[in-house]
Amino acid sequence: MTNAQASEARGPRLDPAAVISAALELLDEKGLDALSTRAVADRLGVRMNTVLWHVKTKARMLELMADAVIGEAGLDGLPAPWQDRVRVLARRFRRALLGRRDGAALVVGTHTAEPHTLRFADALVGALLDGGLSERDAAWTTWTIVYFTLGLTQEEQAAAREPLDGRLAREVSGTAHPALHRVLGHLDAESFGERFEFGLSAILAPR
Incomplete structure (x- = not known):
């Protein structure tokens, strides 16, 4: 990850909770089959690596989403x-x-x-x-x-x-x-x- 990406990932406007919230919005709109870290990144207007900085993998993102539900x-x-x-x-x-x-x-x-x-x-x-x-x-x-x-x-x-x-x-x-x-x-x-x-x-x- 570049310094710019790390700065973006650590920025005040994005944290794991924001990533999971966006992922849950996408789940409600498009369903589980359409869910991906790239789709979440697009929703948030950030790079996919930025999303992965917070949730590591898609599997981990799904775990955190399930816990939120x-x-x-x-x-x-x-x-x-x-x-x-x-x-x-x-x-x-x-x-x-x-x-x-x-x-x-x-x-x-x-x-x-x-x-x-x-x-x-x-x-x-x-x-x-x-x-x-x-x-x-x-x-x-x-x-x-x-x-x-x-x-x-x-x-x-x-x-x-x-x-x-x-x-x-x-x-x-x-x-x-x-x-x-x-x-x-x-x-x-x-x-x-x-x-x-x-x-x-x-x-x-x-x-």
């Missing part, structure tokens, strides 16, 4: 009862993912251990421990909730582009797929919220 879940005003706390945290997580275009796909593709992510995980594990789960069960139930929420939300965001029920109706045959055909009415694009609550209840059901 999870940070939008918020940890304030959580209820005291442990099961209510778990439900509120899971709902906030889902809402944060849905608040960004391709938010679930972004988070699924990263393995971040950044501040927002760790605080959210700590709150979720803590609620489960308060409910009397063993350390192993609290850890594994946290993963189950996170994976379930990510998977369902990723499907929900994909269905917003091409409704799942329309695709299934074209492909599922009452003759070839009799059981699936019977339940098609319960897999419509309007039922994601209900399916989320159903799955969350199943995860938290007494063993």
Whole structure:
């Protein structure tokens, strides 16, 4: 990096937070597939090396973006009862993912251990421990909730582009797929919220 680029990178108008903010704006406008460090640099009006000065690699940029999305879940005003706390945290997580275009796909593709992510995980594990789960069960139930929420939300965001029920109706045959055909009415694009609550209840059901 030249001295001019280093000066630009260290300048007061650009820092890692500004890079991630611009990247999230691009995510919302164009989707995950169109996201690149060059596109972020163009958005900021700087050289690509300047962006890389702050985020090092595209993979690192995606990690920081995912952490920022999870940070939008918020940890304030959580209820005291442990099961209510778990439900509120899971709902906030889902809402944060849905608040960004391709938010679930972004988070699924990263393995971040950044501040927002760790605080959210700590709150979720803590609620489960308060409910009397063993350390192993609290850890594994946290993963189950996170994976379930990510998977369902990723499907929900994909269905917003091409409704799942329309695709299934074209492909599922009452003759070839009799059981699936019977339940098609319960897999419509309007039922994601209900399916989320159903799955969350199943995860938290007494063993």
